[in-house]
Amino acid sequence: VVSQAIELGIPAPAFSSALAYYDSYRRDSLPANLLQAQRDYFGAHTYERIDKPGVFHTEWLAK
Structure with missing residues (x-):
């Protein structure tokens, strides 16, 4: 249809x-990686990866 x-x-x-x-x-x-990245960027939430164990946070604006 x-x-x-x-x-x-x-x-x-x-x-x-x-x-x-x-x-x-x-x-x-489920492909929720974009949602996890947005939550981490705006609210400093952490995320999990499927290739490594653990919880991660990225400094998105760091040079």
Whole structure:
């Protein structure tokens, strides 16, 4: 349905949003790295990495 709507130029935001939710729901790990980076930048929250154990914080404006 979503691909047909896209091909015909018909906006279908609810269908495409539902498809994106379903696609992310069935993944093993969710792509939340952008959200974690924004939280760390604006509020000095920490984040975890999948390649190293531990909790990290980055000084985003450090030169």
